[in-house]
Amino acid sequence: MESGAGDDRIEKIDPRFLTTLRDHVHKTLRAAILSGRFRADERVNERQLAEQLGVSTTPIKEALRQLETEGLVETLPRRGVLIRFNAGWAEEMILARAALESMIAHLAAKRITRDEASKLDDTVGLMKAATADGGADDLIALNETFHEQIHIASRCQYLSRMIERQQFYDASIRRIIHSDNKERDKALAEHTAIAAAIVSNDSDKAERVMRDHVVRSGETYLNIVFRKKEDI
Template sequence: MENNVRQRAEEPAPITRRTLHDEIVTRVRDMIIEGRLAPGTRIHEGQLGQALGVSRTPLREALKFLASEGLIDLVPSRGAVVRRFTEKDVRDMLEVLAALEALAGRLACIHATDEEIAELRALHEAMIAQYAARNRLEYFKLNQRIHSAFALMSRNAVLVATHDNIQARLKRIRFLGNETPEKWQSSIAEHEEMVAALERRDADALADVLARHMHNAWERIRSVI
């Protein structure tokens, strides 16, 4: 099963044109995050293109982009394969993210504008609404936007680029961290602490909860890797 696109009762609806490249990237990325394209899966371009209602050329460009994000490997003679990370890969990346986000939190307390902090609070409330609706995918996307926002508020371009690179690679793994109600609730509580600390511009508290959140992420996902 891992070597084929997982079939479900509900087939993906054909894509309607907006920005075709972005649409395809988003749809395939979501399939990877949700596990419909499992780690180690070889992506059959014809089958996937037919399901999405697109030709092979734009699909191949989308797969190249996802390879640049670290979600797919382009393997000679096999084509595109969903990347499989080892336990050590994941732990190493989370350790780096913990350090990056702690630094981002300290810098955000210095550089963030009041408007940016209010926008982050609004993102958090929107995420809570998705949590209440038990919409895991939309919740997760907002969750990732919040973590990216902390990096952006650091005003450090190198930090942002490094953070974006690692966060992209961990999307599927991080999504698995909310599989049980207890794990999901603990993540929500930590996000509440983050926003409150930023609103107080308490750099020590924000750095602590961001680092702790990443260390706890490892505990939430280690059993499913």
Template sequence: MPLSRIQLPGERSRAQELYEFLRNAILDGTLEPNERLVEENIAALASVSRTPVREALRKLEADNLVRDTGQGIVVGTTSPEELEELCAVRETLEGMASRLAARLRSELEVASLRRILEEYREATQQRDVERLVVLNHAFHETIWQAARNRYLFRELTNLRDLIERLQKTTLDRPERQQAALPEHEALFEAIVRQDEDEAERLARQHFREAMAIRLMMARLAQKRL
């Protein structure tokens, strides 16, 4: 979908704000795979010179969100093979985050996870997919925060965004809705007990279950092309 006027807040550098705007547009599907991104057009829409546009596009290329075809910059695509690679990295980091969270979590974070789980149970009963997605993000982000490692948090956020760009969620599948709740509950209990080994094992297992569905969906979608 072509962009209309780009409004930048003007609170940080133009290149950074433009990067964030374009990144969000790619991740939410406003900019579609293989859509061309022309420096001159973006500069005109954002009322900036081409220099910050060029810098923003370089950062997006480093994030694997755009690619240079030799004839211009286009929005990148994610193949099932690339998705599998992303999932392998994320599984390891999810396990690491849960291990650290079990060791370092505060009582406030335990209370936050408990509250999120209560709401998650209710949303599961109501089959409220939109709410489940929000709560699922909140649950995992609370664990990442409890790990006390800003670089780990940043990498997990980036990996999640890249993976969900291909498929927003697996929670629209009833069988995944029912399976995810006890998986979350078991992981929560391991973190409460500060059982680091079990927290890591459960986090990796939980992620593998969800990713198996993602990979199956991606391969089916590829076959339809």
């Protein structure tokens, strides 16, 4: 099925972002693909995407070329641009992210300063309060802060850059995940364990609990984006 002009799966670009239009078009399309808003092997049309986003076809072409280098789309003769992202690809991204995040946590446990440890503990405290309140938006923001603090404490540069390619959640998926009471409680317990291991300089445990957390949350993502669709 070809995506149509009336499709509401992706939003128009905010005019404030026009100075960096190419990057924002790429991020918008990438997020739409990784959130499962396009099916694997679905053909997309450049002009229709341009109309949906309210831009010309030039940044669309540039974004699609970039997405092709990432393996998320493929251009075929006489068939156009096809979506190549599927459950198998997503699972590999999850495992790659788990490997990278776990190594970053391992190094953070070795390199974290007292001030950084205090800030990480403070963030966990805020996460506990937000979990009790049930505010998904607050939890999303705190989750990003939590992982960012660990990245900073790790002093990693190469690994932190690599992990940017493995970011597969967008705000809509995060909101669904954090709106579930059981998921919020599991995430809090996991984040608390990760912080405790890092603050106590237990690098092996930090690596293990971080890997387990990313894999489990990744399974939740797969269930939302792919497996529930298969049951419909």
